């Protein structure tokens with residue numbers, strides 16, 4: 001079973017060709033939602049070629065790839081070829097990414113990628129962290145570090161996580177795992193401000209507060225909380241500030257958007273997910289800390305079988321989050337940064353922001369569609385005039401089933417609306433035209449399409465948009 005046979009080598013060649021084809025046509029047709037007959041597990045097995053063929057031809061096509069240019073739901077992810085190829089090789093390298101003892105300089109490569117993220121956020125030289133499976137684990141790890149070694153007046157660990165109302169669901173989940181309650185500040189529809197936070201902190205004993213969690217790119221709206229005000233308030237109350245920039249942090253690369261993030265460099269910990277908008281395959285999320293020694297004290301596992309070989313002063317990726325065995329999932333990010341250079345990253349993020357702006361202007365120029373909020377980053381929320389909740393769901397299911405697009409409704413201020421999230425530089429204005437055009441009813445289409453075409457043509461020529 002462990003010997004590489006001729007059949008495996010043939011499959012290897014086929015997988016390499018398949019990877020090449022897939023990455024050169026990310027919009028290739030799929031059959032979302034269909035249910036293939038899965039080959040069954042037997043005592044004898046069917047061989048690598050048969051297992052791979054089932055996966056390639058029957059199983060993988062039932063998904064809707066997150067790098068499809070019209071995957072505009074939730075927060076997608078469009079990895080670069082360099083990151084994908086290195087990720088595939090990493091499995092074959094069988095690297096245990098938890099310690100230098102086993103991973104050698106792989107740890108240094110991940111450390112370089114963490115350093116790049118710390119610099120992007122503006123954390124000082126001593127800042128450090130690790131890569132975990134997702135923003136959810138990153139948020140949990142940061143909150144565990146924030147609480148470590150502290151006591152509320154009753155002798156128990158601090159029991160309250162203060163979070164902006166637009167914080168990601170994983171913050172509530174992390175608080176539940178930790179046995180904490182969540183005190184909510186502000187409104188889910190607007191960015192959290194220092195003034196929203198002040199009364200919530202005033203009403204709590206500072207010793208009982210684990211941390212304040214602010215969003216730098218709320219999942220629902222893309223809005224960035226007022227981080228400088230929030231940092232000031234946290235400073236006055238002596239509270240740990242965790243900034244969840246899992247989705248939005250990538251926009252720090254766009255010079256025109258950096259101002260929105262003023263104050264992020266004052267955070268005690270930050271979540272930023274390369275598997276969202278930094279073009280790295282799943283799964284790759286980073287948690288970084290201003291003072292990594294605190295995180296290490298919280299997370300480093302100790303046991304006879306570990307301590308005998310792992311030097312106490314070693315800087316091991318396992319020591320900074322809720323994990324021990326780990327994939328060296330930061331390596332594909334590092335390799336892609338080395339391969340493509342950071343200018344390409346800036347261009348790719350800006351391209352996504354431009355496509356979001358194009359969609360917002362398209363909607364503005366339409367009689368049938370209406371923007372719900374002005375986008376701050378790359379999330380665009382809008383309504384289709386006259387539609388009820390069930391109309392959005394019907395359209396969304398039809399678009400998914402037909403393979404046109406994955407776009408899901410959400411709600412804002414109690415109203416069901418549509419949400420587009422642009423994190424894929426391959427998504428073009430043509431894709432936006434297809435998706436938004438499909439929302440116009442047959443009666444509207446005749447008049448609206450001609451009007452829109454003119455307006456959009458004007459828009460395109462007034463901006464240097466990708467065509």
Ligand SMILES: Cc1ncc(COP(=O)(O)O)c(C=O)c1O
Nearest residue numbers: 075134135136168170219246247
């Ligand atoms: C702001 C934010 N935080 C946390 C998460 C959770 O990340 P993950 O799904 O990688 O666990 C998400 C996911 O979309 C997010 O948008």
